[in-house]
Amino acid sequence: MSTRVTMRDVAEAVGMSPMTVSRALREDRTVSAKTRARVRQIADELGYVYDSTAQAFRTQKSGFVAVTLPSINNANFAETFRALTNGLGEMSLQLLLGSTNYRVAREEELVRQLLTRNPEALILTGGHHTDATRSLIQGRGLPVIEMWDLPADPLGHVVGFSNGDAMAPIVDHLARTGRRKLAFVGASEGADMRGAARRAGVVAAARARGLPEVAMIDAGPAPVSMRHGAAAIEAVGRDVARYDALVCVSDPVAFGCLSAVQRMGLRVPGDLAITGFGHFEVAKVSHPRITTVNVQAEDIGRQVVTLLQGIFDGEVDTAMRVDVGSELVVGETS
Amino acid sequence: MSTRVTMRDVAEAVGMSPMTVSRALREDRTVSAKTRARVRQIADELGYVYDSTAQAFRTQKSGFVAVTLPSINNANFAETFRALTNGLGEMSLQLLLGSTNYRVAREEELVRQLLTRNPEALILTGGHHTDATRSLIQGRGLPVIEMWDLPADPLGHVVGFSNGDAMAPIVDHLARTGRRKLAFVGASEGADMRGAARRAGVVAAARARGLPEVAMIDAGPAPVSMRHGAAAIEAVGRDVARYDALVCVSDPVAFGCLSAVQRMGLRVPGDLAITGFGHFEVAKVSHPRITTVNVQAEDIGRQVVTLLQGIFDGEVDTAMRVDVGSELVVGETS
DNA sequence: CGGTATCATGTTACCGGTATCAATTGCGAC
DNA sequence: GTCGCAATTGATACCGGTAACATGATACCG
Numbered sequence: 001m002s003t004r005v006t007m008r009d010v011a012e013a014v015g016m017s018p019m020t021v022s023r024a025l026r027e028d029r030t031v032s033a034k035t036r037a038r039v040r041q042i043a044d045e046l047g048y049v050y051d052s053t054a055q056a057f058r059t060q061k062s063g064f065v066a067v068t069l070p071s072i073n074n075a076n077f078a079e080t081f082r083a084l085t086n087g088l089g090e091m092s093l094q095l096l097l098g099s100t101n102y103r104v105a106r107e108e109e110l111v112r113q114l115l116t117r118n119p120e121a122l123i124l125t126g127g128h129h130t131d132a133t134r135s136l137i138q139g140r141g142l143p144v145i146e147m148w149d150l151p152a153d154p155l156g157h158v159v160g161f162s163n164g165d166a167m168a169p170i171v172d173h174l175a176r177t178g179r180r181k182l183a184f185v186g187a188s189e190g191a192d193m194r195g196a197a198r199r200a201g202v203v204a205a206a207r208a209r210g211l212p213e214v215a216m217i218d219a220g221p222a223p224v225s226m227r228h229g230a231a232a233i234e235a236v237g238r239d240v241a242r243y244d245a246l247v248c249v250s251d252p253v254a255f256g257c258l259s260a261v262q263r264m265g266l267r268v269p270g271d272l273a274i275t276g277f278g279h280f281e282v283a284k285v286s287h288p289r290i291t292t293v294n295v296q297a298e299d300i301g302r303q304v305v306t307l308l309q310g311i312f313d314g315e316v317d318t319a320m321r322v323d324v325g326s327e328l329v330v331g332e333t334s
Numbered sequence: 335m336s337t338r339v340t341m342r343d344v345a346e347a348v349g350m351s352p353m354t355v356s357r358a359l360r361e362d363r364t365v366s367a368k369t370r371a372r373v374r375q376i377a378d379e380l381g382y383v384y385d386s387t388a389q390a391f392r393t394q395k396s397g398f399v400a401v402t403l404p405s406i407n408n409a410n411f412a413e414t415f416r417a418l419t420n421g422l423g424e425m426s427l428q429l430l431l432g433s434t435n436y437r438v439a440r441e442e443e444l445v446r447q448l449l450t451r452n453p454e455a456l457i458l459t460g461g462h463h464t465d466a467t468r469s470l471i472q473g474r475g476l477p478v479i480e481m482w483d484l485p486a487d488p489l490g491h492v493v494g495f496s497n498g499d500a501m502a503p504i505v506d507h508l509a510r511t512g513r514r515k516l517a518f519v520g521a522s523e524g525a526d527m528r529g530a531a532r533r534a535g536v537v538a539a540a541r542a543r544g545l546p547e548v549a550m551i552d553a554g555p556a557p558v559s560m561r562h563g564a565a566a567i568e569a570v571g572r573d574v575a576r577y578d579a580l581v582c583v584s585d586p587v588a589f590g591c592l593s594a595v596q597r598m599g600l601r602v603p604g605d606l607a608i609t610g611f612g613h614f615e616v617a618k619v620s621h622p623r624i625t626t627v628n629v630q631a632e633d634i635g636r637q638v639v640t641l642l643q644g645i646f647d648g649e650v651d652t653a654m655r656v657d658v659g660s661e662l663v664v665g666e667t668s
Numbered sequence: 669c670g671g672t673a674t675c676a677t678g679t680t681a682c683c684g685g686t687a688t689c690a691a692t693t694g695c696g697a698c
Numbered sequence: 699g700t701c702g703c704a705a706t707t708g709a710t711a712c713c714g715g716t717a718a719c720a721t722g723a724t725a726c727c728g
Contacts, residue, residue, distance in 0.1 A: 007714065026716095053391050054683095057683055058683050062387060281561055341684065352686090352708095354706085365707085369707085387683090387685090
């Protein structure tokens with residue numbers, strides 16, 4: 001069994017102390033250029049691989065930033081994640097990702113697990129958590145950022161937008177173009193809190209505009225996607241024509257609805273308007289293009305990075321609340 | 335500064351040694367049930383959080399399995415990832431994810447970084463790597479699994495399918511239904527090796543069936559998705575009608591092509607057949623449904639888990655090669 | 669030329685768990 | 699009561715880096 005190559009081995013080969021090797025490999029300028037080069041070369045020759053675990057242990061800095069996402073199969077979250085990876089990578093931080101499948105209980109378990117890795121910050125998607133999650137997080141000095149939401153009672157910092165408020169422009173737009181009988185298509189009440197907030201936003205906006213009560217079309221438990229939207233409309237059948245507009249919880253759901261409606265021979269937007277949420281690629285590409293709301297997923301990631309930089313540099317003392325906003329993008333389905 | 339709660343603190347509070355606390359928290363049956371319960375309770379009261387870093391350091395087992403994916407914004411990879419998360423979670427292993435953006439140079443950097451975390455296994459998507467990556471990996475005892483491909487010269491174990499061979503049934507199907515003038519729509523030569531393999535598979539199959547040379551429609555650098563497919567077809571314009579069939583590198587690209595073609599007023603499959611790859615949701619839901627190839631992304635994840643179990647249990651000595659296959663799914667676009 | 673600043677390197681201890689082996693206790697059998 | 703064995707618990711060392719401080723060598727100053 002060839003035991004692994006450590007700094008000590010490199011040091012011995014170089015004829016210097018482990019400390020010097022450590023410094024050399026970290027580009028410490030107190031080590032002479034000559035020594036540094038020699039250490040590098042010999043480390044390579046021996047196939048030395050640095051042990052981040054030991055470093056994390058000794059320095060009590062893991063180099064990890066923990067992130068929870070409801071689902072990794074979501075273009076918007078993926079974009080945020082990519083922005084985080086890039087931004088934090090430049091700060092030599094590595095993302096430790098966990099996916100909650102839209103369940104707060106799973107989130108709790110995940111946070112528990114992630115915390116044992118001693119992350120330097122915790123980034124949660126959404127603002128709803130179990131009490132246990134909250135108490136797990138509180139009290140440690142750990143910076144916490146909730147994103148993709150603007151919770152009323154945040155755990156720490158917040159970078160997001162109001163899922164409820166974001167729906168008002170859609171309802172406005174539909175009302176202005178003469179639609180009155182709206183139906184909301186989304187997941188069943190329960191796990192997806194951002195979806196629920198959007199639903200509530202639609203209901204409130206419709207009331208404010210004096211529209212009739214919004215009908216609810218249930219697409220099943222979260223996460224809901226294209227096929228759930230299509231199946232929900234198929235279940236409703238041609239009765240769907242009794243609505244003026246389908247307001248969907250997300251673009252994939254909207255696309256599912258669009259396909260199902262087209263399949264029935266109804267015309268969009270002639271017979272029925274359809275709107276989505278999230279500015280997913282499918283909304284931009286589909287025929288007709290789906291009216292949606294752009295939430296600037298990438299910007300959320302970038303803002304989180306900026307915020308974390310400020311936190312690590314000690315420039316942030318109070319809990320920040322960044323509203324990245326959202327904007328209506330009118331397509332061809334309304 | 336309230337220094338963190340350690341096992342020693344818990345031990346002191348309980349009035350026992352840290353060793354006993356360690357055992358109690360790990361459900362070691364040599365600790366009496368009474369002691370275990372007391373330790374648990376006091377640990378909770380003190381807000382003790384276990385330190386996996388210390389454990390990883392001492393035991394030299396990180397509890398990590400490193401995974402590289404080309405892109406996390408891909409439903410198929412996401413499905414594999416989910417299967418891995420679930421399966422490995424049951425073995426108390428945590429995934430350490432990195433995304434390569436379809437670039438082998440980025441993969442090299444990523445592998446280097448991941449290896450410093452001392453993972454217990456390394457799972458790579460695809461079978462093409464830089465020489466440096468290969469030499470980084472070789473020689474350590476680390477189990478390596480390449481997935482989503484069947485490389486000729488594997489690094490270790492393999493769970494995947496042949497991207498080239500998977501295209502033959504598509505070409506067969508198109509040829510049988512009278513299509514002769516095929517065009518392949520995919521990323522430019524370069525980064526995406528699985529895409530290139532698919533392209534080569536189409537060219538080879540077309541030759542074998544005596545079809546005319548396959549035309550190439552370039553959708554730009556990888557990763558290519560819906561909008562790149564659409565843009566590529568828009569660039570070609572109505573000349574696209576000179577082809578019988580568009581064979582696309584993936585379902586999202588196929589969907590982009592479909593939309594663009596429909597937008598031009600051409601009929602699918604009347605004027606033109608379109609095929610995709612990957613059995614993405616969009617292929618099942620779009621109107622018309624896209625003919626595609628099902629690659630069983632989830633099964634790949636499950637097989638990798640099974641394989642890893644075998645490896646950790648010492649039941650696997652030789653390099654395994656698991657072909658999960660693929661199957662044509664005929665839709666309405668051909 | 670002595671004294672001090674600067675640069676390069678070394679020594680020691682320690683981060684928080686756990687493997688290993690030793691010690692103690694409890695209990696039934698004889 | 700004593701012995702033997704199992705059931706518990708404890709003591710010690712160690713995993714591989716690096717912070718903090720110490721040391722030795724060299725340069726530079728008046």
